[in-house]
Amino acid sequence: MRSLPISIRARLTALYAALFLAAGAVLLGISYWLVSRHFDRTLPDDAAASALADLRGQYLLALAGTTLVSVALGWVMAGRVLRPLSEITATARRVSQDRLEDERIALGGPQDELRELADTFDAMLDRLAAAFSSQRRFVANASHELRTPLTVLRAEVEVTLADPDARMTDLRGMGETVRDAVVECEALLDGLLVLARSDAGLERREPVDLAAAAWRAAGRTDDGLAVELTVSAPEPVVIEGDPALLARMVANLVENAVRHNVPGGWATVDVHVRAGGAEVVVANSGAPVPVASAARLLEPFQRLARRGDGPPGAGLGLSIVRSVAEAHGGAVELEPRPGGGLRVTVRLPATWSEATPGPAPAANAADPAGRRPDGDTLPVAAARS
Template identity: 45%
Template sequence: MPAVRLGLRMRLALACAFLSASISILGVLMSMLVVDNSIEAALQFAPGQIIQITIPGHIEGQAEGTAVVNAVRKNAAETLLLRGLLISAFSALLGGGAGYIIAARALGPVAEVTAAARRIAAGAMLKERIALPGAHDELRDLADTFDAMLERLDRSFDAQRRFVANASHELRTPLSIMRTEVEVTLADPDASVPDLREMGAVVLDATERANNLVEALLVLAKVESQIDQGLDKVSEYDLADAVPLAVSAMASKAQAHDLTIEELTKPALLLGDPRLLEQLVANLVQNAVNHNIDGGMIWIELTTDSAMAVLTISNTGQVLDPDITEELFAPFRRAADRTRSEGTGLGLSIVNAIVMAHRGRVVARARAEGGLDVIVRIPLASAGELESD
């Protein structure tokens, strides 16, 4: 037979009843002790002394003094004990009832939190909030913390839904291109070998685009998981070593658009994942090249202060709205006037995740003359250690 588990209200009520009864019984025992001592001190007779006693409604008589005192003490103790037990029982009932009422009122917010959690678990929207009124006590703090948790979950699920929708849209584009090319070519009975080769080239390009998008999504998901769980690999790495690698990877494209890249770096020893740090710099350089103008400039500067490495990558380009620069770190978010279609739309999102995983900060600022400044600040190796799984 399973054990019966009482609810918290009933347990608090029983605790209050027990406490009230205990205090009452303690008071009775102390009263008995005081009365007994008072009687013993007030009525003192010599051993064997005979005294005259008068009991209302009875015949007067004589008795030994000590026997009379003992009888009085016994009668007082029995009377106090009987009445004390009755008072204790009444106190237990009163204390238990009061405890149950107080517990019911005090635990009301907990019941509201539980009900809200059950509604959400049953499929209710995360938009619901408890919004508990009243004084700022511990239960109000509990309800506010629960509301804050719901707010974070709501934002997280909204971001996830937007991410899935955007990813589906981005993947639909290359798939639509491939399907259209294949359908058009198959519908043409006179399609020649050059037509087939052209169709194959378009399909190959769309396939490459879809593959790059999927790989970028996997990288973003993996890096974001390390923000809270810690980096998978941690070692010392000089961020300055990543700059020439990134510039070399984009050299041919920069040359094709007549871009000039200026580098000003100094050693910046970090504690982190070398592969992710290299990708951080590569993504920023690639972004500066892709969203530039022909004959434009790219400036790469790496400095340090007392505790941080500061990487600044600036590029010329079209004039951007300063109000939307921070949105560029969201997945698939591009500035409206960035006309080139290179990239997956996840480059700066991956940059932001890598920086956060290394306990750093990244900001973007629109340049008044056109283009973008991206400033990354990551703690130096001497400033502390990062956790690794």
Template identity: 45%
Template sequence: MRERSAPRRRSVRWRFTRLYAGLFLASGAAMLLVVGLFAGGSTVAVPGPDTPVTGNVPTAAAQRIASLEHQLAQARSRQNEQLLLGSGVGLVVMGLLSLLLGRYAAGRVLRPLRAMTTATRRITADNLHERLAVPGPHDELRDLGDTIDELLARLESSFAAQRRFVADASHELRTPLATMRVAVDVTLAKPGPLPEQTRVLAGRVRTELDQVDQLLDGLLALARAEHDLPAPEAVALDALAADALARRALPVARVLDAAAASPVLGHRALLRRLVGNLVDNAVVHNEQDGWVGVTVRTAGREVELVVENGGTRIDPGQVAELTRPFRRGGPERTGSGGASGSGLGLAIVAAVTRAHGGRLELRAREEGGLRVLVALPRAGAGTGAHTGTEGPTA
């Protein structure tokens, strides 16, 4: 199906230019009409040289006067025609000139708007402290710039309050969680036999505490990915992928293809979390005796990390929702180990990808499972082999 073409962009500057030129041409045409009316009204009918003359004027003198008046009338008529023709040519020339002058004037008027547009596009969630600071007199454009600055100030305050709340709440909740975990451990470590019901309940509480701790850790990672980024460095995604696969006792078949991949410029801790979350997500949301495929390759100016897995078929309409916090894509996406995760894994992946200026693509595989592609700008100019993972290997 052919994609619908984007609507053609209309320039306000050209609209102002056409407006200025149209007004000038309309006023010039009105001026020519007035000149034509006056010129036509000033022409009087005079007798020709053959017109009979009556009265006491001699015949020869009368004929001479009539001839001179006729010549004068013809001269006035030619003068009027030349005047109208010259005015028309002048109107055409001034019409063309008005287009240039109108474009220049519109550019001068719209210059503050272009500056505000450029500055607004440059401001993101990471530099909300910047302001437009529109110079000039206090006119409508200055009021618009000041209004945008006030909006940015409110957004900065809201974003800062949200990040502080997430970070502070996560830190503050760790203390009571640690206390409860120690109490459970002490209870289980007491000498003497414990009732089986108490032991099962304590184990269940300990499991829930671990999941809450993972949730808080995910919230901290999500807040860190959107604020207070450390200094970037050259990071090899293939090494992070190999380490993630080696550190995890995966109950599924694994495939790693990372031949001569270029490094990316980023933050090692966040990228390690990104790769680890993708591998964990591929393992948890899998099937019995499933597989996980990881590919790292250089594609032009980007380094692509592709993580695929087998599993049940996913509704393509739910794929876009998976990067939202606490979205797991439905009850059918249960893990092979019984853990459903905190619902922050792919949300953290999306935040880290945005923080590195990359792109994230999720696609439901027709055979079942999910294919996740993360493309990040590469740090060097090296080239990599373009390889892929088609499926599990025997």
């Protein structure tokens, strides 16, 4: 059989009454002992015994009465002490996903433990409200982005199938359009998975060489714009983190600098150790970027006007960069360049160490990514050739 629940207020009241009863009993006991000694010295035995009997009855009545008063006062005081908890409980019951924005405790009073609890609860609600708002915006944007290629797929297939005289060239054209739309969907879903994985935090940590990641990313980047891409990473820059996420972060930075550029433009990638951590700085030429629009480029699906002849993009590149950097305790800073293009700086915390020295490479040899052993920068276009 389950016992009846006892509220904290009732338990505090019982505790207050028990403490008062114990203190009163001790005080009255000492008083009775002192009075009895005095009576023994000054009164005959019969008179002393009768007086002490009357005194015991009076003391017991006084103790019972004060105990009842202490119960009443303890109940009132416990209610006053626990009133903030009632407000916190009532707010927690009212909170729902649709009421996160306006439901706060905002507890006043002294800066005690209950005030700290209420402020912590309000801060948690602020974080939840921001997370739900970001989630709703993300889902809405993702739905919109996925709807576009799916609409293209459906329209292309329906138009081709509706033509009974469709020729082989028409079918091939439909196939190419469907293929491009599928590639766009795959790129979008891949970006969404990486973004979700980085938002969920790090599953593993191991040494990652950001310099090597930059050289690998540069060696794989090609946008057909004859962009002069120069990498400056003459020495290993090793930090603790998730290898796949950090490689994707650096690759997104390099791809973004090349893709959003102008024909014959330039892009630079600088990976180096900074005081207290590591830093990756990517700058490029390109169209002017309004200062007011730079910050929103770090949000998912936010992008500036796209080149009509450029490769499709979902607007997830820089948002993934920010998410991965924050998952590793770092930060991202965007700065529009006066002549056009962007300067993106990623700062990661001081969880880095020098790479273990290995055998020296052959003189004047370059590694597969185009890296020179003497530490000089090397245009990647030359490395790819």
